[in-house]
Amino acid sequence: MEDKGHVLLKLLSTYARILEAYRDRIDRLNVFPVPDGDTGTNMFFTIRSAVDVIDAQSGSEQSQSGSAGRFKEISKGALLGARGNSGVIMSQVVAAFCSVFGAHSDQPVTAKDVESALEEANTRSRGAVLRPVEGTILTVISDVAKRAKSLGENLDLGDFVRGLFDEAQASLERTPSLLAPLARANVVDSGGAGFVLFVAGLCRILSNGDFDWGTDRPFLFESRVPGPTRSKEDDFVAPSESHELGPRYEVMFILESHDENVMVNFREVWAGLGDSIVVVGQDGTYNCHIHTDDIGGSIEAGIAGGLLSRIRVTDLFEEIAEERWVVEAHGAGAPDPFSAETDVIPNTAVVVIANGDGIRRIFRSMGVHRIVQGGQSMNPSTEEILLAIEEVPGDNVIVLPNNTNVTPVAQIAAEISKKCVRVIPTRGVVEGLSALVEFDPMVSIDENFESMSECAKRVTVAEITQAVRDYSDESGLVHAGDFIGLSRQGLVAVSKSLEDTVVDTIGKLLEDDSEIVTIIEGEGSTSAITREITQWLNINFPEIEVELHHGAQPLYPYLIGIE
Structure with a gap:
C-alpha cells in the first residue's frame, strides 16, 4: 500500500476527473427541470483549485509528499477556490483529509486513518454551517462517518471502503425523505451526490483494483421517490406569488x-x-x-x-447552468472581437454581458463599447465587469447585465469604479437590445439612463428551453425532453414540439397593444421551425411586426421579446 501522502494526491486528482465527467449530471439535480444548476460545476472547480496547487508544487522542493506545509497549501487552495455552498463544505472535507493524511504522510494508509479523516470532515463541515439542514451533503458525510466507525478498523481496507461506498449511496437515496423540496422535485441532494463520487474515488484508490466502477457505479440519477402527480389535462398556472422560495x-x-x-x-x-x-x-x-x-x-x-x-x-431564482461557457469563455475585459472600436470619445459608453456569437454581433452593431462574455450561473465576477468598465473610453458608463443573476455583481462593480456608472437591470438579452434602441453615445448618461430604462421596461420576455427531467408542481406537469416556455411569471407552455411551445408561449403573452415580436434563434433552432413560427404570426397577427435575429446562444433554441 502506498503512503498516505501519495494516496491523498491521487485521491484528489481522481476525484477531480470524476467530477469533471459527472458535473453536468449533478448540475441537473435541481428543483426545476431546466438545466439550471451549478452544484457539480462548483464542486469541480473547488477540487480543481486544490489540484492546481498540487500541479504547481510538482518539481519544487515541496514535491516530496512529506514536505512540511505541502498539505496545508493544498487545503488552502481548495478553500480559496471554493464555490457555492457545497463547494465550501467540500473544501472542509479536503482540509480534513489533508490534516489526517498529511500527518506522518510517509506511512501506509489504514482504515483508522480513513475513519479519522471522515470524522474530522464531519466535524469541520457541520462546524462551518450556522444552521445545518438534514437531507443535504452534511447528512451524507455524517452517515458515512458513522458507518466508518461501526465497520471497525480491523476490516480489510478494500472491504472497508466498499462498505463506506454502499452507505454513501444509501444515505443519498434517503435525502428526499428528509428534505421536502427534494421530495417535491423528485430528486436526491446534488451536494450529497457529489460527495458520493468522492467516496467512489476513495474506493478506486484503496480497493487494489477490486472496485469496478462500471459494475459498482452508483445510480445517483435513478434514485427517486414518488413525486406529486398532475393530470395532463390540468391547466398550467403561474406559481403563486405567496410561495416562499427563501432568500433570493x-x-x-x-x-x-x-x-x-x-x-x-x-x-x-x-x-x-x-x-x-x-x-x-x-x-x-x-x-x-x-x-x-x-x-x-x-x-x-x-x-x-x-x-x-x-x-x-x-x-438563485435565475440560476442557469451554461456548461459550455465555462470551457470556452475567455476573461472579460480582454480584447474582444465583438467590441466596438472608435476614435471618438463618447459622452456615454456601454458595457453589456452576453453569450453567443450572434448576440454579441448584434450588440456590437448597436454601438456597444465592451462585451463581457458570460452566462447566468457562471456569471462574470465583479473584477471582470470592473475591468471592462475601466477599459471603455470616457468617464460615463452604462452597464446592461442582461440577467438578474449578473445585476447585483454589476452594481457592486459600479460602486467600486471611479467612473460614473449606472446599471440598467435588464433581465435578458431582448431587454438589453430594446434598451439600446434609445442609446445615444453623445448625450449625457442621465438622459441615456432614463430613456433606455423606460424602453427596457416595455418588453415582455420569454425563453424556450428543454426539460432535463420530469417535474410536477402547481405550475404544471413536465416530462424530460419536453420543450417549455418560461416567462418572468413562471411556466407558460409545454409540448413535445418545439414549434408548438414557441407558438403557444407567444400566443399567451401577446396583448392587445403588442406591436413587435422579436425572435432570437439559438442552438437547437432550425430554419424550418422559425419559418413556421413567423408564418403563424403573419397569418394570425398581420398587424404585428416580426424581427428575427440569429443569436447562437446555448441551451435556449429561442428567446422571445414582445413590445
Whole structure:
C-alpha cells in the first residue's frame, strides 16, 4: 500500500476527473427541470483549485509528499477556490483529509486513518454551517462517518471502503425523505451526490483494483421517490406569488481577518441576514457564503470585519447552468472581437454581458463599447465587469447585465469604479437590445439612463428551453425532453414540439397593444421551425411586426421579446 501522502494526491486528482465527467449530471439535480444548476460545476472547480496547487508544487522542493506545509497549501487552495455552498463544505472535507493524511504522510494508509479523516470532515463541515439542514451533503458525510466507525478498523481496507461506498449511496437515496423540496422535485441532494463520487474515488484508490466502477457505479440519477402527480389535462398556472422560495441571492467572498472576536461578531450579524451560512477559514483567510435578500448588508458586514476579495453574487431564482461557457469563455475585459472600436470619445459608453456569437454581433452593431462574455450561473465576477468598465473610453458608463443573476455583481462593480456608472437591470438579452434602441453615445448618461430604462421596461420576455427531467408542481406537469416556455411569471407552455411551445408561449403573452415580436434563434433552432413560427404570426397577427435575429446562444433554441 502506498503512503498516505501519495494516496491523498491521487485521491484528489481522481476525484477531480470524476467530477469533471459527472458535473453536468449533478448540475441537473435541481428543483426545476431546466438545466439550471451549478452544484457539480462548483464542486469541480473547488477540487480543481486544490489540484492546481498540487500541479504547481510538482518539481519544487515541496514535491516530496512529506514536505512540511505541502498539505496545508493544498487545503488552502481548495478553500480559496471554493464555490457555492457545497463547494465550501467540500473544501472542509479536503482540509480534513489533508490534516489526517498529511500527518506522518510517509506511512501506509489504514482504515483508522480513513475513519479519522471522515470524522474530522464531519466535524469541520457541520462546524462551518450556522444552521445545518438534514437531507443535504452534511447528512451524507455524517452517515458515512458513522458507518466508518461501526465497520471497525480491523476490516480489510478494500472491504472497508466498499462498505463506506454502499452507505454513501444509501444515505443519498434517503435525502428526499428528509428534505421536502427534494421530495417535491423528485430528486436526491446534488451536494450529497457529489460527495458520493468522492467516496467512489476513495474506493478506486484503496480497493487494489477490486472496485469496478462500471459494475459498482452508483445510480445517483435513478434514485427517486414518488413525486406529486398532475393530470395532463390540468391547466398550467403561474406559481403563486405567496410561495416562499427563501432568500433570493447567494453572496460569497474571501475575508481576511486575524481577529477571532471580529469573526464572532461577523457570524452573529450574518445570522440575522439569511440562511445557508457557511464560514470556513485557515490562517486568517475565510471563505464566506450566505443566502440572503440583503446583498449590501451582507457585504458591509464583511467590510467591517476585514479585507474582502473575490466577491461573487448569484441570483438563485435565475440560476442557469451554461456548461459550455465555462470551457470556452475567455476573461472579460480582454480584447474582444465583438467590441466596438472608435476614435471618438463618447459622452456615454456601454458595457453589456452576453453569450453567443450572434448576440454579441448584434450588440456590437448597436454601438456597444465592451462585451463581457458570460452566462447566468457562471456569471462574470465583479473584477471582470470592473475591468471592462475601466477599459471603455470616457468617464460615463452604462452597464446592461442582461440577467438578474449578473445585476447585483454589476452594481457592486459600479460602486467600486471611479467612473460614473449606472446599471440598467435588464433581465435578458431582448431587454438589453430594446434598451439600446434609445442609446445615444453623445448625450449625457442621465438622459441615456432614463430613456433606455423606460424602453427596457416595455418588453415582455420569454425563453424556450428543454426539460432535463420530469417535474410536477402547481405550475404544471413536465416530462424530460419536453420543450417549455418560461416567462418572468413562471411556466407558460409545454409540448413535445418545439414549434408548438414557441407558438403557444407567444400566443399567451401577446396583448392587445403588442406591436413587435422579436425572435432570437439559438442552438437547437432550425430554419424550418422559425419559418413556421413567423408564418403563424403573419397569418394570425398581420398587424404585428416580426424581427428575427440569429443569436447562437446555448441551451435556449429561442428567446422571445414582445413590445
